[in-house]
Amino acid sequence: MAFLRVTTAVLLVCAARLGAQTGKASEAQVKAVFLFNFAQFVDWPPAAFPDTETPLVIGILGADPFEGFLDQTVRGEQLRGRAFQVRRYRSVEEIKTCHILFISRPAGDRLDEITASLKNRPILTVGDDDGFAERGGMIRFVTDRSRIRLQINPQAAEAAHLTISSKLLRVAEVITPTGR
Template sequence: MRLGKECSAIGEKISLPDPRPPRRAAILLLGCLFAFGSPTRGQDTGPTEYQIKAAFLYNFVKFVDWPTQAYAGPTSPTVIGILGENMFGNNLEQAIHNKVIHHHPLQFKQFDSAAEVTNCQVLFISASERNRFPQILAALRGKSILTVSESGHFIPDGGMINFIIVDRKVRFQINNRAARQAGLIISSDLLNLAMPAG
């Protein structure tokens, strides 16, 4: 035993030929410490779903052309509104903060009902409103508003862009017919990215 103590004392540095359980356990322990010791870092590496979706919303503005009558003036803001529950928190507001696209500064608005929705270019209809999609969409018909949601039957209901999660990645589906009906021209590049609507 006395002898073993001496060995371990030396083994700290040089004595590897004896792979004993205590050491393996130590490595594992060390791994756990890393795993739980830095939770913030894990969140840093991958943005949250709604952060991504907020960025997507912002990016959609770049690839969609609105008819001139959709804006009050050449420099009037492009309003991105949310109808229903705001799942983004303030992520969306951060994403569009101080951004100007095609001379139109971006603005965030929270709408509570479809009736309120005016002077709005992009409207994210929250999943909380999934049961009233047809009504909402019907109310918006005739208005050049790009409608976006995250529900399975939004496209069949006549929505334009629907977020889906594929392979743990945020993807989207586009209903170009609906967009064209609303007078919106979606860039073919964007169309290329879209997942086929099922």
Template sequence: MSKKTSFIVRTLLAVMLVLAINGQAGASGEAAVKTAFLYNFFKFIEWPQAASQVAYNLCTTENDHLGDSLLVLENKTIYGKPMLVRREVGNDELKNCHIVFIGASENARAIIGVLKGLPIVTVSDQPGFIAYGGMIGLVQDGSRLTFEINLELANAENVHISAKLLKLAKNVNTAK
């Protein structure tokens, strides 16, 4: 494992540990942890068009409930490219995103339908998200927040998820 990869894995594990220690951190703490997960997902995912992109786009739908926690991502870079945070993005503009966070109160199935066939990673904290076509679901595991991955869908959409991220997932759906 390279030093850079080792650092990234340790960073993601540290975020998970912070949540485990502060399981009762409240809504703002939970939003900060979700934001940290979203940022770190970028480091473990490869998109087919990434080489030609000048920036990585993190988008949220309406009612993302992440509050000001996304402000920490301003001026962040991923592999030398800036990360742009775009909030409350409409369905027509979602096709320009790399990761789309779908808030718990949104119609995830409709948004997933808009993005079907595109190499866009959908993430949500809605229960059962990967079962109905989402790519990464943020799930509570006791007092900890963890995630599950729909690898079958990621592969179908030509999105490569690192084995290191798959190892950290609570559940990986590979069934056909």
């Protein structure tokens, strides 16, 4: 009886608070801020911005893991006079103008296909799958002991004519893909 009562109490408390709120510095929120910050550390070739009005587009390929934080983060922000825009894609074919592309988990499984069809387009690819950077992705979020580290594959970025600032490279783990 006593055990039942205790368990019920716990479940009630959990149920009452469930959905009411989520952690404020959640993993999703911090990753959203990282994505936004990357724009400052990457130089795109001129062709990536056809005119001065072109916004800086952050795309999400596949399911959106950011719980709305990405839209919230870039709202009203500008970089060198350009506005930010968030777009969501179901397939690679839908991607037209895009500067930073987050490839979320289910889509990340077909990373080889995705990188093949993006080949040499100046899009910074970001993901959090295991081996993302080794398999041709440019930046991977690694959640390690409650902190987010970065792995960067500069070769993949170079191939897409992107220049990643040494300031960002310095704090990241540099990945050199081997065997391909």
